[in-house]
Structures are given as C-alpha cells and as structure tokens.
Amino acid sequence: MSKASRRQFLANAGKAAAVTAITPFLASAPAAAAANADGPFIHHVYFWLKNATSKDDKAKLVAGLRKLSSAKTIAQFYIGQPAPTNRDVIDRSYAVSWLLFFKNKEDQDAYQTDPIHLKFIEECSSLWSRVVVYDSIDV
Structure with a gap:
C-alpha cells in the first residue's frame, strides 16, 4: 500500500x-x-424598584408576590433578595427575586394568563423600574 x-x-x-x-x-x-x-420549567424573575431605597415599596412587592404564590400551577416558589456576597460575577443591583418551579412549560404558560398573575401585574407594576426573566429547562 x-x-x-x-x-x-x-x-x-x-x-x-x-x-x-x-x-x-x-x-x-x-x-x-x-x-x-415536558419536564420541570424554572422561571426566575428579578425586580428593580423605582424607589430602590424604599422599604415600603419592597414590602408591597413581597406582599404581592406572596399573594401571587397562590396561583394553582406553581409547584414551588422562593422570594429572595441579594445575598451579602461580593465577587466580580455577582449582580446585586436588583431588589427582589422571584423563583418559580413549574411541573412543565404548559403550567408556566397557564400561569402567565392566570387572573392572579394579571392582578399582581396590575397592582404592583408601578413599583418596579425593570424586570428581567430567566426561564430554563433541563439539559
């Protein structure tokens, strides 16, 4: 060869x-x-308040999220705030985070039009200046 x-x-x-x-x-x-x-669907929302230093506005937003947590398709939720950690890769500029777990994408889609969710937006949207959403599914 x-x-x-x-x-x-x-x-x-x-x-x-x-x-x-x-x-x-x-x-x-x-x-x-x-x-x-068809698997788990994670919906993570970050809120920046118009009045970033207002404890009342933050309390109103958290109260609104607690009411919103009664939406039937939410499997699990967590309301958080920036942790006291400091590294270059950490963004601590938001005021409140809203972490949701849904059984699947269809449940998350239903949540988007749920009257409880729409009422939350109507009652609380005046509090925030910015919202960023990260949705994820299994790899």
Whole structure:
C-alpha cells in the first residue's frame, strides 16, 4: 500500500469511526429535546424598584408576590433578595427575586394568563423600574 493510499485509508477510517460514534447521539437529540419540554420549567424573575431605597415599596412587592404564590400551577416558589456576597460575577443591583418551579412549560404558560398573575401585574407594576426573566429547562 502506498503512502498516499494508506493516508486516504486512515482518513476515511477515522471519518467512519466518528460518524459511527456520533450517530446514536444525533438520533436521540430530537427525543431528548422533546422530553425536556415536558419536564420541570424554572422561571426566575428579578425586580428593580423605582424607589430602590424604599422599604415600603419592597414590602408591597413581597406582599404581592406572596399573594401571587397562590396561583394553582406553581409547584414551588422562593422570594429572595441579594445575598451579602461580593465577587466580580455577582449582580446585586436588583431588589427582589422571584423563583418559580413549574411541573412543565404548559403550567408556566397557564400561569402567565392566570387572573392572579394579571392582578399582581396590575397592582404592583408601578413599583418596579425593570424586570428581567430567566426561564430554563433541563439539559
């Protein structure tokens, strides 16, 4: 076997091995993505208050979130505030965080139009200047 044909053989064998190794992952990727859509859905909301130093406004927002927690599709919730940690990667500029766990995306979608959620927005949106939402599903 000449050097050129040996190189070609090795290159082709390497490609075949790579395709063989990756094929099971490619075949299961759509199924995995579909399965993740049916799994837990995490909805994390960060609020910045218009009056950042107002304890009353913060208390009103927290009270509103506590009422909002009665929405039926919420599996679990947590109301938080910035922890006293300081590192370059930490953003402590928000006032309140609202962490929600839903059984699936459909429950989160229903929450978005739930009358309790809409009432919360109506009653409390005047308190915040900015809201950032991070939604996530299983990898």
